[in-house]
Amino acid sequence: MDIYSVMSRLAERRSLFCSEADFQHELAHELRLAKPDLQVRLEYPLGPDLRGAIDILLLGPDRFALELKYLCKGLTAQVGGEEITLRHQSAHDIRRYDVCKDIQRMERYSERTGYSAAVLVLTNDPAYWRVRRRSDTVDAAFDLAETRVLGGSLSWGAAAGAGTTRGRESSLQISGRYRLAWRDFSDVGGPAGCFRYLWLPVGPSSNPQAGSTAN
Secondary structure, eight states: OOHHHHHHHHHHHOSOOSSHHHHHHHHHHHHHHHOTTOEEEEEEEOOTTTOSEEEEEEESSSEEEEEEEEEOOOEEEEETTEEEEEOOOOOHHHHHHHHHHHHHHHHHHHHHHSOEEEEEEEESOHHHHSOOSOSOSTTGGGOOOTTOEEEEEEOOOTTOOHHHHTTOOSOEEEEEEEEOOEEEEEEOSSTTOEEEEEEEEESTTOOGGGTBSOO
């Protein structure tokens, strides 16, 4: 999948989304436009062994599973005559963990089925892509900053409180090694108007230059 071309065309048509569901719907539509022969399914059940559902599943000669995250910093912007307000999502540590958990889930899906998969993160919050000054934070293992190589066993720091880790206590095991390379998506103006995305393909046909260094 040439996700960079898809995202470029999507940004021309929709530079801002009002929710993750809106992003999911518009990306699915763009994928249909790019490859009309594909069948697209949303919220496709993974099955009892993996639990949950895949945000977007592409059906064709092969299957491709795609998990999305839309991580927002507070913003109100006028785009094409429409005013869109994004609520600020705090708890960066929890959201970093959830992205890494999606990578683990997609790796397990790929290992079980033999099909490729990916995680796609879109955000206007620089806290996710900027390199942090401190390396001893409780969520350091789940850091998504530019140029980092993500992989191996990921666990909370010893100082992580129960309120932070509740429901997310388990360590994560990432089989591959993922070089984190963020790309620009759009800029709708204002201090939180710059959106960037992170593309992390996993599985047998993933492209090392697209984010994965070992799959």
